């Protein structure tokens with residue numbers, strides 16, 4: 001018998017006592033208060049608690065302790081998911097407590113209780129899902145956060161600020177205007193108003209746009225209010241009632257914020273300050289939207305907006321959906337030839353052509369009209385009705401080519417512009433991005449060609465980098481041109497080169513072209529030219545018996561042939 005057999009005999013019939021739930025509790029109580037601990041001491045000292053029980057109770061304690069950790073982990077996982085989603089959609093956020101982006105329209109209903117009618121209106125716009133700026137700006141604005149947003153041209157910023165406003169305004173109240181949207185041009189203000197009308201359908205909300213300063217004076221009782229700063233300033237100055245209404249405004253949105261923040265004669269910085277002071281109620285939420293942001297605007301927002309959340313989509317100052325290229329044209333005549341070549345060799349319509357001045361717009365329009373193509377120009381000399389009519393016809397594709405100045409560079413959504421031509425080089429990177437951004441909108445692709453000449457060199461490299469960063473191919477030598485200083489670029493923007501007359505040099509060019517054609521015809525027709533006919537040839541004199549033939553200089557018979565000079569060596 002070995003020692004195992006002995007142990008079996010001695011312990012026969014013995015069963016180890018079962019652990020009861022009662023006995024487990026004292027271990028749990030180690031997490032209890034100190035008083036309870038004293039009470040439970042007897043249990044802890046109980047020797048009947050086996051080692052194995054100790055381990056299992058330890059596990060319980062650990063699992064209890066781990067519980068809050070796993071909550072944290074869950075939160076971390078969720079955060080990782082959110083970050084992944086943001087990265088996938090190129091959404092970058094800065095600020096505290098930024099809510100998660102929404103992925104679909106349904107989430108607006110489930111998470112934010114947005115009215116069905118508002119969501120229905122989004123679907124009837126034929127939108128299938130939110131664009132990245134909408135994904136992140138909606139939850140922020142629906143939580144009434146102040147926002148600074150920067151998203152590429154044509155990425156749906158208008159709906160990004162309109163939808164939350166509409167959700168909050170809900171139904172009309174006789175309180176005067178409750179939301180103000182500022183835009184830098186009348187065209188843009190009208191476009192926003194049109195989109196707002198579509199999105200508020202069935203809700204009874206009214207959007208008003210002030211066309212003429214005085215006209216708006218007698219009707220400040222709108223629900224929403226889209227305007228340019230000058231017009232609102234006028235109302236604030238002349239009407240006490242408007243001032244009171246402004247104090248209770250619930251939303252103040254600045255579209256194309258960097259344009260409105262510009263100072264100088266084209267900027268609205270001073271007017272904006274007045275409007276911000278007027279809309280000072282405790283409930284106002286302010287937000288700034290633009291495709292391009294300047295350092296100034298960012299700094300201002302950090303200082304003046306409350307707990308501002310910054311949202312940025314994609315790489316700043318790029319147009320990823322536009323295939324961009326450069327074309328060198330040395331002179332006005334060169335540009336004219338290039339545009340004719342483009343038009344002759346096939347171009348995409350609708351096509352927008354940007355020029356520097358309204359004079360150049362008119363002249364270029366006349367030139368292209370001669371080719372019989374449906375082209376118009378649009379500029380500030382025209383009445384508003386005429387401008388609206390032209391924009392409408394361009395949208396309806398009755399006009400194929402629209403020639404415009406910087407006026408149309410920002411914000412205007414012509415729907416489906418396929419080609420942008422910068423006939424005259426833009427004055428700044430910002431201007432380039434907005435001009436080129438008239439195509440490649442709402443997920444569609446577009447093309448942009450920029451003509452450049454030597455005078456545009458201070459900005460050439462920077463524009464080339466915008467192209468490169470947008471994914472277009474640019475020759476390396478342009479990217480490597482010596483960079484111009486910020487001062488030089490600013491000077492370029494302020495004093496753009498005088499580009500002269502669009503048709504300048506055309507006569508010379510035409511003469512040259514005519515001459516070229518003539519020469520070509522001559523060579524094609526062989527000897528049948530006037531110079532080569534028998535009559536035109538000089539008659540040959542018969543040589544005398546001992547006379548040698550003279551050498552003839554082909555270039556000029558009268559000139560003697562000059563002997564070639566030997567190069568002179570310069571020594572010390």
Ligand SMILES: Nc1ncnc2c1ncn2[C@@H]1O[C@H](COP(=O)(O)OP(=O)(O)OP(=O)(O)O)[C@@H](O)[C@H]1O
Nearest residue numbers: 127129130131153154155156157158291411413442
């Ligand atoms: N969720 C969406 N799905 C599809 N299309 C959309 C969506 N939201 C907006 N759009 C469309 O995208 C186009 C561009 O929108 P919008 O004019 O608001 O662009 P933007 O970002 O303001 O451009 P810009 O900087 O040039 O002013 C419009 O035709 C609009 O109807």
